[in-house]
Amino acid sequence: MSSEHTYVKAPGKLITPTTVILALIVATGFSIIGYRLVFGLGVISNLSDGYPWGVWLAYDVAAGSAFACGGYSVAILCYIFNGWKYHPMIRSALVTSFFGYALAGLSVMVDIGRYWNAYGFMMPSRWQTNSVLFEVAVCIMGYTVVLLIEFMPSALETLRELKPNSFIKKLADFTAPKLDKVLMFFVVLGMTLPTMHQSSLGTLFVITGQQLHPLWQTNLLPLLFVSNAILLGFAVTLFESGLSAAGFKRPFEAEAFGVAKVVPIVGFFWLAVRFGDLIYRGHILTAFTPSFHMVIFWIETLLITAPIFIFLGKLNPRKLFYTALLLTLGGGMYRIDVYLVGFNPGDNWYAYFPSIPEALITFGFIALEVLAYIVLARLLRLLPAVHTAHN
């Protein structure tokens, strides 16, 4: 299978109004990170000892790493269940995943108070191997490397098209076949690691006990988190294929409709666990007892349930795009509800909402992900070659 027929570069120039605006948002976010590293967390954030995990952890790590599960979900679909039918979608999914994970890791670095001690993480003598957070950190770090390796073929492919006698081309020519031989090992690792740490992201809140509202607190949080990550992985991949079709002014990718049919399978499983668990724990009535949390619970549930049913019906590109967006919001909301909305450390703490600098840092990260995707899509062959009805 020649990749020229499978993947294409996105059309368009590198410098456009969109990329310039994105670059400005990135610059603002990273300037504030510099300020935070010098003057400390308390100066710019609304974090406290009661809410030590704010938007950086709730959005950038918990929700962001699930949005970055496109690589994971499509890989499962591609390599385990579906032959190679959806393989054309995997490159762009891997790029999104890589940046999602790398920036999740970077957010943690911004978030930890004494970041100058972070080198201890590289020293096995300082490991606390019973810690859930440790497992999450090792997995996320490992998965970022795996994603980079999984993404390497598309980069090497472009490098091999350089001038024949350049050193980089020779290096790429030398590396590419060797990488091909070991790639399958990393693909397998790439499916194992997210299963581990996406469930552990849920475990992190099992141990908060009664500080988490009963609508969310359950011993099944790990299962809910890992299946929610797969669901979100598909949702983001579909949303992204719609967005890149619109943004790069390309025809819509045909494979997206096939992927959309997988979503309800995962979605109904997730809903069954979610509601089965509420009934089993005797908290189904809590979902019908008027309260702030009840409202949040139903918004979240509707944002997840409605897209699942819509995906069952007939789809067109625009409908698929909006439905995927709704599911992305709902799935992300579930994670933020567990990490922030349903979490209450006690009466001694003001409720948490991110400060403007905190939000700007997060916006900077998001802008960087989008910018990197646009730039790489224009430089490398990432996007599936579109099969329209007439070819």
Place this chain on the structure above:
Amino acid sequence: MINPSFSGVASRRDFMKSITAVTALLGLPAAMAPKLAQAAQDEDKRPAVIWLHFQECTGCSESLLRSDHPDIPELLFDIINLEYQETLMPGAGLQAEHALHSAIENNRGSYILVVEGAVPLKEGGIYCKIGGVTAKKSLEEAVDGALAVVCLGTCAAYGGIPAADPNPTGAVSAASLVANKPLINLPGCPPNTYNLPATILYFTTFGKLPEMDEQNRPLFAYGRRIHDHCERRSHFDAGRFAKAYGDETHKAGYCLYELGCKGPETFANCSVLRFSDGLVWPISIGHPCVGCTEDKIAFHKKISDKAQVYHPASPSWYPPSAVEPQGKPVGAITTLVVGAAAGAAIGYAAGKGKSLPATTEEGEDHEKH
């Protein structure tokens, strides 16, 4: 003229109530109450008690005078046969000395000696003399004829305030000078008023000493850690601590651990029986336990020093407790700006969808492909 309240006439009903209370304190079955009552009433068996005071403040006697179950007339006329007690007796001078010596001789080998106070040894023990005799000598004399010795209060049991640094009189505990006699320590500053009558009645009823720990303290009274039965324990477990005397956390009745409460390393029944007829005790009025029933704590450690917390261990750190919420409150402008920015980003992305085809046929074509 005899004070009517000291008439010595206690009703049978009151007497039995007191005996029942003491039986319960000793942890004995209710069926044992008649046996104790018999022991207390039997004229021959009513134990003779000789009570000596040395270097002390008389606080132990004073607190005993305020006990209610039994009250002091009952204790003196029905439960024990008090032969000599300097605070309570009307006699003085040579007459009193004579009473002491005749009491020792008349009851030799059968009286219980209660000692209150420490004994100075420096310069031949001249810092505490009664009738020209040093405390050490009169103690030795009284111990010699005693059946058993009860060292009442921290001074008698451990040396207490007189023996605290810099100890100018060379004071030692009375207990350290008692040799070859059964010894019971009832430390406390003062000890709980029930402990002495309970100990004496146990001894006379069963003819043996109660079960004791390695410091000769009866386990029925000193077997429990203050901390384990403290009414403020829930605050300790929840990490709510009083920070300063009189502040909000102190008024809220939080745990006194951070003010230096020695409850975690002190064994006594104060937290269960309390003082003043079960009404109050130091911790209930907001003062940390000073560890007066322990030999190395009260008068040796500062009141403000934090106690060593033994098993079961508490977490080494709690989130700071505060009456007012901590952290930064949510601001309306922040919420508006952050929300609007996030909404704009989602809205922009959603707007992109407009350029996607909305025709179903194309989608179906793709699926067939």
